[in-house]
Amino acid sequence: MPIPVTLTVLNTCTEAEFVELLGTVFEDAPWVARAVAGLRPFADADALHAAMMAHVRELPQSQCQDFLALHPELAGREARMGVMGTDSTVEQGSLALAALSVEEAARWEELNQAYRHKFEFPFILCVRRHTRASALHNFAKRLSNDRDTEFAAALEEVGRITRLRLASRIEGHGLANIAGRLTTHVLDTAAGRPAQGVRIQLFEAGGVERLLADMRTGRNGRTEQPLMDGEPLPAGQYELRFHLGDYFRVQGLTTDEPPFLDVVRVAFGIAEPEAHYHIPLTATPWAYSTYRGS
């Protein structure tokens, strides 16, 4: 991928340079960048992205369909053969689709075939907004769409994919609505103060369990960094594990063996990848509460 440049550079470079810099934002379609080069300067990255999407949406339907048809399948032949574009390779990598079991691969293959047979273009999904389970769920659901609905859904996903790609091409892009955030906060309600030094683990769940973060709360009961941020939060199932037993043992409040509360598990789902999920825990050695906060 090209090194990010500022919007000013994009607004002032030659058309050839502009296409060079943004030509791979739309999969196999440098002509999208070329088509909007003449509309420069853009007030901001949002205006640039809107112009690119408008160009695609205004294509005659058959041409638009050809454009969609050039996208690689998810977990498809291109991925297996290693002939996808760099962006797609990185994006699909986030789902570890290459590491599918034989059964899972067969399921994806089956969906890919059914989808291509029904719609005549491949299933397009902004995979950075999904866990593997969520991607699969979405795939099966969209397969039941009628053609018009699905055509619109595919373009919607193209918009999401290219928005994220554009963000990676522009230094200080300022694009809204491209990242979510997951934060937490632990309150010791036995002592009436933030719980400091509580170990918190974040796991992806809902299939293979995968450790995503392992942090400790600071003096204010929060982790120094959000548990996830700077990216869309992949829709899917997660679990937070709060190591409360260790914390209260240090306070001298937990003496039972085993303690009544030890590792508190908060399983939750993310359905809005660009939202802020704040999931605090208020706890004593004998009670806890959690909620979607803000």
Place this chain on the structure above:
Amino acid sequence: MPIPVTLTVLNTCTEAEFVELLGTVFEDAPWVARAVAGLRPFADADALHAAMMAHVRELPQSQCQDFLALHPELAGREARMGVMGTDSTVEQGSLALAALSVEEAARWEELNQAYRHKFEFPFILCVRRHTRASALHNFAKRLSNDRDTEFAAALEEVGRITRLRLASRIEGHGLANIAGRLTTHVLDTAAGRPAQGVRIQLFEAGGVERLLADMRTGRNGRTEQPLMDGEPLPAGQYELRFHLGDYFRVQGLTTDEPPFLDVVRVAFGIAEPEAHYHIPLTATPWAYSTYRGS
């Protein structure tokens, strides 16, 4: 095991019958029953048990040690050879000690040897009050006791074992403090009423996961039967799984995919086998609280 008889029968039968009925309450020690037969009638089962324990405790130390030495090891040779008494076989069965992996069996063997070497009698534990993990934890901990402390601990366990055995021999025994209880209660705080029809699963955790109960809440938000009762609650780690997502989907309150809350897991430890653990859940589709109630 003999068929349970009433206390009246025990108080009025011949000495031979009394020993026949209660001779196996103390492992390989029908002489305990014989020694207290002359003290009849007993006002209640508690008095009978107290008399039997008093007889054992008043033995000269060497004789008491011989008595302890006759107990079978946990997961030991007798268990493997199938030559334990019926009570011990049933009791040890609750820990599934026969199903140990090679590594686990080696660990038990190692502890058994170390213990027998140090104390010259086998490790005695009222296993019905423990999960396997808790039994192992207890074993390692007691191994570090000095001789007097451990002698007392072993007799304490003999008291617990024989109390439970006595309860199984006497119809309507009335013995206090021989069973715990685990209950729950689900409140739908979005609607301000008990949550009816919530599936609740109880698992033993802390090692191999084992399903212990699978129930639904009734109109009052409670399960028809306690999740565990009538026995000591084996000390150890457990997990309750409340299928909240299904419940709120039926109410039309959960529409996200995946839902924010789906299966709520409440992991907890039991340290007091004869206590009542009430673990309610108050929940909305976006928040929940739990605590040790009563």
Place this chain on the structure above:
Amino acid sequence: MPIPVTLTVLNTCTEAEFVELLGTVFEDAPWVARAVAGLRPFADADALHAAMMAHVRELPQSQCQDFLALHPELAGREARMGVMGTDSTVEQGSLALAALSVEEAARWEELNQAYRHKFEFPFILCVRRHTRASALHNFAKRLSNDRDTEFAAALEEVGRITRLRLASRIEGHGLANIAGRLTTHVLDTAAGRPAQGVRIQLFEAGGVERLLADMRTGRNGRTEQPLMDGEPLPAGQYELRFHLGDYFRVQGLTTDEPPFLDVVRVAFGIAEPEAHYHIPLTATPWAYSTYRGS
């Protein structure tokens, strides 16, 4: 009021005795009792009440209206003159309508006149199901009903009034749905056990504040008696005051002056007089939760 008798007595006495015993259940209408005497025996008090109400509902409309018109006004002339029936006097007494301020009396008078003018019978309300504020609210609201709706509403109230009167006439009446219940439960979630010895006060609120109960929790964290029961819970506003500061001071957990939490006030409304309101409190010195439980 007559001394309560059993249903058997009512089923077997003479018609004259029957009318003597139940003649004042319907205000100024001994003919209701007389009309159903011939239908005896009744299987239960519910059947008896249903028969009486059926007789009233089946009256020709003008006769029914005459019957309604014989009821005394609330806070009306009969009350002020002391010429109401015993039941009405006792019932209206629960609202302390005699103790109205000049302004309040004027408001009641105004509503009474407007109501009588519109409907040609007095406003009938089962006052034992209402606080004074709730009665007034109900009065203003029903004044806006159309005639048919209000006729039905008045008969509904007659049903409620007579049901409660019948309950007071029959020993062991077994009538369903004539009483509510207010209970509480205090859990000390810092210690993981019921909070014993917490003083709890119940006040009627929403106008003049009136102490209704002053109790302490026992070992199980509950009051020995419900805070209210055996009667309909008057619809209205209430406040529970939990003296938590005193409790936690005794535990040595509250040392700040003033404590963060001292007297916790839970203000709540009752809208269903025959329901069970369970309002537990889970608390530490720094946090508390309450909810409508069950």
Place this chain on the structure above:
Amino acid sequence: MPIPVTLTVLNTCTEAEFVELLGTVFEDAPWVARAVAGLRPFADADALHAAMMAHVRELPQSQCQDFLALHPELAGREARMGVMGTDSTVEQGSLALAALSVEEAARWEELNQAYRHKFEFPFILCVRRHTRASALHNFAKRLSNDRDTEFAAALEEVGRITRLRLASRIEGHGLANIAGRLTTHVLDTAAGRPAQGVRIQLFEAGGVERLLADMRTGRNGRTEQPLMDGEPLPAGQYELRFHLGDYFRVQGLTTDEPPFLDVVRVAFGIAEPEAHYHIPLTATPWAYSTYRGS
């Protein structure tokens, strides 16, 4: 009071100007400012205050006592006669000590006399850190101190008073630990989002009730401004009133009349005037929780 100036001005002006500017920071004691003028420049306002306090603390005891003796009494003769310094007048004004009832005035007078008799200087308290009830409580408690303890306590209060006065004299003073903060946050846990538009009132309680703030939550469930900040939080009793019933009525979730929850009252005490009290509320129409958060 003089117009605030920067530390640079204080560090570079003449000694006469310095004394002019800071001469009233210590009550009737311009010599304190004069004594430290020669120690300039001060690195920051903290260093300046420390130098002034050090000078006072190092005075011979009799001289220090004379200095203390020059302070006006709380609710004393000087206050009544209107002959106190400007700072003291403003500070005592915050307690509305001028508006005492006859009984209260007598109680203050009694304490003032007892105190002066015992310690030979007037009771000194940084009144901006107290409500009237808390000031009175503190007065009675300190009266029981021995002389040395109380001498130290009085100097401690002088430090607090002068620190706040210094802050008002220096533009951008940067003094730590001179203000507390009270904030809240309302979460609608039925909907899983911040509760917007909830009216929140803050009252001083524990004596005469006084409305201190009346705000509404914004989109993020918080008030635009803290409920109190920029000053020490006067130690004392408070009550937050959250108008939940109105909020949930707008959501269509509260239909009962009266609603189960209407105005939720959270009574709490402040014992640390310079701390941050965060008191969130998580609520549904049927349940709520609050805690000291952060």
